[in-house]
Amino acid sequence: MSNLPVASQPSTSQSPHVESKPASPSRSPLGIGCGTPACCGGHAPQHSAAPTTHPIHSGSGGTTSRLESSSPLAKASPNRNVTPPRPAPHRRPSFLREFLANPIATAAIAPSSRHLAAAMLKGLDFASLRTIVEFGPGTGVFTRATLEALRAAHNTDAVFLALELNPRLATELQAEFAPIAALDPRATPGQHDPRDRTHTTGPRVHIRNDNALNIDRALADSGRPHADLIISGLGWPSIPAGVRDAILEKTAAALAPGRAFRTFGYHIGLSLPGAWGFRKTVRRLFSRVTISPVVWRNLPPAFVYECVK
Numbered sequence: 001m002s003n004l005p006v007a008s009q010p011s012t013s014q015s016p017h018v019e020s021k022p023a024s025p026s027r028s029p030l031g032i033g034c035g036t037p038a039c040c041g042g043h044a045p046q047h048s049a050a051p052t053t054h055p056i057h058s059g060s061g062g063t064t065s066r067l068e069s070s071s072p073l074a075k076a077s078p079n080r081n082v083t084p085p086r087p088a089p090h091r092r093p094s095f096l097r098e099f100l101a102n103p104i105a106t107a108a109i110a111p112s113s114r115h116l117a118a119a120m121l122k123g124l125d126f127a128s129l130r131t132i133v134e135f136g137p138g139t140g141v142f143t144r145a146t147l148e149a150l151r152a153a154h155n156t157d158a159v160f161l162a163l164e165l166n167p168r169l170a171t172e173l174q175a176e177f178a179p180i181a182a183l184d185p186r187a188t189p190g191q192h193d194p195r196d197r198t199h200t201t202g203p204r205v206h207i208r209n210d211n212a213l214n215i216d217r218a219l220a221d222s223g224r225p226h227a228d229l230i231i232s233g234l235g236w237p238s239i240p241a242g243v244r245d246a247i248l249e250k251t252a253a254a255l256a257p258g259r260a261f262r263t264f265g266y267h268i269g270l271s272l273p274g275a276w277g278f279r280k281t282v283r284r285l286f287s288r289v290t291i292s293p294v295v296w297r298n299l300p301p302a303f304v305y306e307c308v309k
Helices: 095-101 114-121 141-152 167-176 212-221 241-254 273-285
Strands: 052-056 065-069 131-135 159-163 204-208 227-232 255-266 288-291 302-308
Touching: 114 141, 114 255, 114 302, 131 141, 131 212, 131 241, 141 159, 159 212, 167 204, 212 227, 212 241, 227 241, 241 255, 241 273, 255 273, 273 288, 273 302
Parallel strands: 131 159, 131 227, 159 204, 227 255
Antiparallel strands: 052 065, 255 302, 288 302
């Protein structure tokens, strides 16, 4: 943040808010997818002919102003309105690093975009959803988008279960959603940790370091008979056919009648045998399978499958 050299009047300019998108790491084939300067850095002279000014840093997105002081007493005035800097954002692992470490499991060189997340959730009635399951949340691109949609629909009764096989990624998500994940998913709707400053009341989130094959156990542990929505970021073409089909069979069994399973595929992966094997299996298990237009603003371009039970 720059300091505007105005001695007599406080500055009214504001730092622009810059929104950044976190990188997302890899997903294992079986269970996952896809010095702010100190205020007054220098010391004011003890005796000065003209008033000196001192910057007041208000942190990210705040306003920078200057405080006139002609004496050490004015410099120590309790009327100074100093806003402390905001804490550093939650650090997430490097997606590219994970891809280089395990390209087969990652199956992509970049995290899913917000445009793909919007396509995954398009047209859903979030007010009616009570139990949502996500396979392979990775760094949580779809997780955050889903929770935002639930809050926008004022749905405080929903339970969100995420199954992440990679223990490091599961730990990252558990740390981010700790105030909500610590709650028992069977607790009274709307409960929340009063220390939580990131999330509003409900929905409740439970992050499990678990395999997608264990969706039935995850639902039972949460006291939920079925799922109203299942979303997935798994890299289906890279999953062995037997494991892939077992996950899809459990997915269909876990869904309530008429509810949807949504996942995505990469446009460049259509020629892979695993992609056609996936299509064949979902058409056998679900009453209706539709494919969205290509989301070009994603790397690589992708499309969404909606499979309705």
